[in-house]
Amino acid sequence: MASNSIKILEENGLSKTEVRKKVLNLFIDSACALSLSDIEAAFSKIDRITLYRTLKTFENKGIIHKAVDGTNHPKYAICEASCSEHKHEDDHAHFHCLSCGKTVCFEHVPNPAIPELLNGYVVEEATLILSGTCKECLVQKKSRISITETLE
Amino acid sequence: MASNSIKILEENGLSKTEVRKKVLNLFIDSACALSLSDIEAAFSKIDRITLYRTLKTFENKGIIHKAVDGTNHPKYAICEASCSEHKHEDDHAHFHCLSCGKTVCFEHVPNPAIPELLNGYVVEEATLILSGTCKECLVQKKSRISITETLE
DNA sequence: GAGTTTTTTGCAACAGTATTGCATTATAAA
DNA sequence: TTTATAATGCAATACTGTTGCAAAAAACTC
Numbered sequence: 001m002a003s004n005s006i007k008i009l010e011e012n013g014l015s016k017t018e019v020r021k022k023v024l025n026l027f028i029d030s031a032c033a034l035s036l037s038d039i040e041a042a043f044s045k046i047d048r049i050t051l052y053r054t055l056k057t058f059e060n061k062g063i064i065h066k067a068v069d070g071t072n073h074p075k076y077a078i079c080e081a082s083c084s085e086h087k088h089e090d091d092h093a094h095f096h097c098l099s100c101g102k103t104v105c106f107e108h109v110p111n112p113a114i115p116e117l118l119n120g121y122v123v124e125e126a127t128l129i130l131s132g133t134c135k136e137c138l139v140q141k142k143s144r145i146s147i148t149e150t151l152e
Numbered sequence: 153m154a155s156n157s158i159k160i161l162e163e164n165g166l167s168k169t170e171v172r173k174k175v176l177n178l179f180i181d182s183a184c185a186l187s188l189s190d191i192e193a194a195f196s197k198i199d200r201i202t203l204y205r206t207l208k209t210f211e212n213k214g215i216i217h218k219a220v221d222g223t224n225h226p227k228y229a230i231c232e233a234s235c236s237e238h239k240h241e242d243d244h245a246h247f248h249c250l251s252c253g254k255t256v257c258f259e260h261v262p263n264p265a266i267p268e269l270l271n272g273y274v275v276e277e278a279t280l281i282l283s284g285t286c287k288e289c290l291v292q293k294k295s296r297i298s299i300t301e302t303l304e
Numbered sequence: 305g306a307g308t309t310t311t312t313t314g315c316a317a318c319a320g321t322a323t324t325g326c327a328t329t330a331t332a333a334a
Numbered sequence: 335t336t337t338a339t340a341a342t343g344c345a346a347t348a349c350t351g352t353t354g355c356a357a358a359a360a361a362c363t364c
Contacts, residue, residue, distance in 0.1 A: 014311095015310090015311055015312065015359080015360050015361070016360075016361095017311085017312060017313080017359070017360070018313095018359090019312080019313070020312085036350080036351095037349090037350095047313065047314055047315080048350090048351095049313085049314075049315075049316095049351090049352085049353095050312080050313055050314070052350090052351065052352075053312080053313085053352095054312090054313095057312095066222075066224075068220075068222045068224070068281065070218075070220045070279055072218075072220070072224045072225065072226050073224065073350095074224050074350095095270075095273055095275070098276070106270070106271075108271070109270065112264050112280065114282060118247075118258070118261065118282070119258075119260070119287075120287035120290065121247055121282075121284060121285070121286055121287055121290075122284045122285040122290060123247070123282045123283070123284040124250070124283060124284035124285070125282070125283045125284065126280060126281070126282050126283075127222055127280070127281040127282075127283070128264065128278060128279070128280055128281075129220065129278070129279040129280075129281070130266060130270070130273075130275045130277070130278050130279075131275070131276060131277045131278075131279070132273060132274040132275040132276035132277065133273070133274040133276070134273055135271075135272035135273055138272070138273075138274060166340090166341095167330080167331050167332070167339090167340055167341065168331075168332095169330070169331070169340085169341060169342075170330090170342095171341080171342070172341085188321080188322095189320095189321095199342065199343055199344080200321095200322095201322090201323085201324095201342085201343075201344075201345095202341080202342055202343070204321090204322065204323075205323095205341080205342085206341090206342095209341090225321095226321095
């Protein structure tokens with residue numbers, strides 16, 4: 001797994017530094033999108049400023065993409081191999097859980113096809129944000145309801 | 153027009169203060185969504201902290217809604233009359249212009265219908281963000297191209 | 305492997321964004 | 335008019351994001 005992050009860095013012509021390997025491994029292993037503070041919390045000592053730069057570098061290279069979730073708090077997730085420095089191809093919806101606050105990529109849900117011209121506006125991209133309750137919180141809600149019913 | 157903002161404040165059980173009337177008039181008159189700094193720039197002297205509170209109050213009452221545009225910078229726009237304290241009904245897409253940075257409501261473009269259950273996730277809301285070039289920037293681009301062609 | 309060049313990091317400094325508390329002011333109600 | 339309630343202005347603080355520079359690390363060259 002560690003060799004995967006090294007390979008990605010090599011393929012993108014980036015230096016294989018400790019910070020970059022750690023951050024990239026975190027993204028590779030993560031089931032949901034990560035904010036800067038998520039990453040900070042995952043390591044006991046990491047320079048916040050370097051993190052900003054690392055995230056920007058990774059995004060520019062097409063390694064990670066912005067996971068827009070409607071909260072206005074930036075989160076990023078690992079890209080698919082097809083993304084590159086010249087063209088992000090993260091054409092899928094993101095799901096934001098209103099319970100736990102996690103944001104996940106819904107790769108199987110493509111962003112809607114929209115006419116390129118709408119009322120005189122040129123539409124270059126459409127981004128879909130879904131929000132609701134994730135399966136983990138659903139399970140918790142269900143077990144909470146069961147306990148409540150038992151108490152009654 | 154001023155009496156319209158007073159009416160909205162009355163209907164929502166809010167005090168009709170100077171700040172609120174000015175801010176609400178700005179929203180009523182604006183063709184695009186407004187950020188806090190947009191509002192600050194529109195008045196020579198207005199307390200930024202009060203602005204934060206005012207926007208939050210208006211949003212909570214269903215007077216304005218968040219115009220999510222993918223930039224992670226909060227913007228708000230006036231709601232339709234159907235929105236209320238208990239339920240926002242701003243079920244339309246927003247368009248963000250990559251040229252000028254403006255964000256407008258596309259009331260005629262509804263957010264897509266999505267199944268309520270997707271892969272074990274309960275989807276309560278879908279939000280569509282469109283980005284590209286607005287008509288005003290298109291016009292400018294066209295006139296710029298014309299000038300360039302003339303120079304060649 | 306050593307030396308040189310390039311890239312990245314750590315840190316200071318700063319700018320921008322957002323929230324809380326409290327006294328004062330303004331608005332609404334009696 | 336007086337009283338009660340809501341809103342504002344301000345200080346203080348926390349959080350988020352950017353820039354510059356020297357030092358450290360990584361990459362390159364011989």
